[in-house]
Amino acid sequence: MSKQIVIFCDFDGTITEKDNIIDIMRTFVPEEQWKPIVDDIFAKKTSLRAGVYALFQLVPSVQRKEVTDFVLNQARVREGFVDFVNYCYEQNIQLLITSNGIDFFIEPILAPYAEKINKIYCNQSDFSGKNVEIIYPHPCDKHCNVDCGMCKTTIIRSYDSNRYFKVVIGDSITDLEGAKIADAVIARDYLANTCKELGIDYQAFSNFHDCIQALTTFITQTEVPQ
Numbered sequence: 001m002s003k004q005i006v007i008f009c010d011f012d013g014t015i016t017e018k019d020n021i022i023d024i025m026r027t028f029v030p031e032e033q034w035k036p037i038v039d040d041i042f043a044k045k046t047s048l049r050a051g052v053y054a055l056f057q058l059v060p061s062v063q064r065k066e067v068t069d070f071v072l073n074q075a076r077v078r079e080g081f082v083d084f085v086n087y088c089y090e091q092n093i094q095l096l097i098t099s100n101g102i103d104f105f106i107e108p109i110l111a112p113y114a115e116k117i118n119k120i121y122c123n124q125s126d127f128s129g130k131n132v133e134i135i136y137p138h139p140c141d142k143h144c145n146v147d148c149g150m151c152k153t154t155i156i157r158s159y160d161s162n163r164y165f166k167v168v169i170g171d172s173i174t175d176l177e178g179a180k181i182a183d184a185v186i187a188r189d190y191l192a193n194t195c196k197e198l199g200i201d202y203q204a205f206s207n208f209h210d211c212i213q214a215l216t217t218f219i220t221q222t223e224v225p226q
């Protein structure tokens, strides 16, 4: 008997080469308005939930089309992603997208792969008011006091550890708590550096062919002792 591999894959800076929220802010909001909020998120002075909410409150809802077109035009999906999606599908690996990004850009970017992605967990947006309002359908459970907004650890915990071998793929601060409770971590950038500092085992990636390579090594680790 073996455990099924389930992947919790980040979106911004992982599937896409850059962080789309930061790119939106750089393009549509004056730096003196958005930069202090982002700095506070990294300094942990404001929670991810409150920070992302505050950032999008700086964007007028009437700019919906411009903002959406901008993201869809400039976002680049990281090399190898289509092969990675196909590999997971063929190997019966569950592929979940767990993202603190927003539905209005994640869903269209992932549309070409949607059939082979098991589920997308992300935040939602409401453009009906004066400014963009972010809605959080996946809040923290009682085990998490980070105020994530979209709580990756809550989702990871909801998968039974006796049945699933849990793999986190990510790049940044929003992936760290998940990395601490995963069975395996595939990381780049801030997440890789922080895992190294904290002594959390990880495999480095720069494209999704590296991720496939890492998964082939995990498949042998998922056998459950009889």
Ligand SMILES: [Mg+2]
Residues within 6 Å of the ligand: 010, 011, 012, 013, 014, 170, 171, 172, 174
């Ligand atoms: Mg990210």
Ligand SMILES: [Zn+2]
Residues within 6 Å of the ligand: 139, 140, 141, 144, 145, 146, 147, 148, 149, 150, 151, 152, 153, 154
């Ligand atoms: Zn949380």
